Amino acid sequence: MKVALIQMNSGADKAANLEQARGLIEDAIASERPDWVCLPEVFDFMGGSRSDKMAAAETMPNGPAYSMMRDLAKKHRVFIHAGSMLEKIEGEERVGNTTVAFDRDGGELARYRKIHMFDITAPDGAQYNESASFRPGDAVVTYDCEGVTVGCSICYDLRFPDLFQALADKGAQMIALPAAFTLQTGKDHWEVLIRARAIETETYVCASAQVGTHMQGNEPRATWGHSMVVDPWGHVTAQASDGVGWVAGRVDPVRVERVRAMIPVARHKRRLS
Numbered sequence: 546m547k548v549a550l551i552q553m554n555s556g557a558d559k560a561a562n563l564e565q566a567r568g569l570i571e572d573a574i575a576s577e578r579p580d581w582v583c584l585p586e587v588f589d590f591m592g593g594s595r596s597d598k599m600a601a602a603e604t605m606p607n608g609p610a611y612s613m614m615r616d617l618a619k620k621h622r623v624f625i626h627a628g629s630m631l632e633k634i635e636g637e638e639r640v641g642n643t644t645v646a647f648d649r650d651g652g653e654l655a656r657y658r659k660i661h662m663f664d665i666t667a668p669d670g671a672q673y674n675e676s677a678s679f680r681p682g683d684a685v686v687t688y689d690c691e692g693v694t695v696g697c698s699i700c701y702d703l704r705f706p707d708l709f710q711a712l713a714d715k716g717a718q719m720i721a722l723p724a725a726f727t728l729q730t731g732k733d734h735w736e737v738l739i740r741a742r743a744i745e746t747e748t749y750v751c752a753s754a755q756v757g758t759h760m761q762g763n764e765p766r767a768t769w770g771h772s773m774v775v776d777p778w779g780h781v782t783a784q785a786s787d788g789v790g791w792v793a794g795r796v797d798p799v800r801v802e803r804v805r806a807m808i809p810v811a812r813h814k815r816r817l818s
Contacts, residue, residue, distance in 0.1 A: 549579035584628030619651030628723035657697035658682025731769025
């Protein structure tokens with residue numbers, strides 16, 4: 546299965562973000578002819594205030610971001626793992642950070658809300674408090690992509706191996722990781738953690754990232770980029786250059802089977818009290 550990872554620099558202009566996403570998806574499809582396309586976290590709206598996020602969120606399955614992804618999947622006969630979008634949740638003052646996956650007919654395959662909230666103070670003193678704006682999910686989600694089981698995760702989820710093990714236990718052969726990893730944490734932890742999760746679960750990890758700077762109010766925030774495909778042995782088989790664009794790679798279920806046969810960690814796992 547050929548995959549294409551879209552790398553974006555989204556900001557607080559939703560219409561501009563959607564046009565950027567459309568152009569990159571269509572360019573990647575024309576150039577690479579992928580079976581599966583993944584966008585980064587919050588590709589539709591990044592930055593702004595809490596009220597800006599609420600205004601930009603959409604009720605699914607309505608709304609411009611959802612509709613565009615559905616229509617592009619159907620038009621180009623391609624699976625689209627729509628990174629994550631801001632989802633309006635009825636009766637909730639926070640929004641969902643929500644992945645939606647579409648099949649070649651534009652049908653919704655899966656929906657996943659980010660579980661782990663990025664509530665930290667970065668090394669430079671910048672504070673991130675996602676739980677103030679985002680309502681966490683609680684479901685472990687996989688879906689079938691023409692015989693390849695895809696697991697869903699988003700950004701900060703990467704630091705929680707239990708989620709990745711749960712996805713592997715549900716049969717995941719590939720785990721999608723849309724992200725907006727910060728520059729400061731990304732330069733030291735991004736590749737190390739992705740490779741570790743791939744090795745531990747013996748799956749492909751396909752990580753599609755935001756890159757460059759966006760504004761959080763009056764404060765600039767920088768993201769790391771480096772979208773990549775990592776195989777079940779932990780090898781980086783494809784990686785994006787700096788800047789907006791895409792990278793293409795391949796996912797081979799036979800490779801997953803071979804690695805799991807060589808080191809059958811799932812069979813050797815013991816429950817610890």
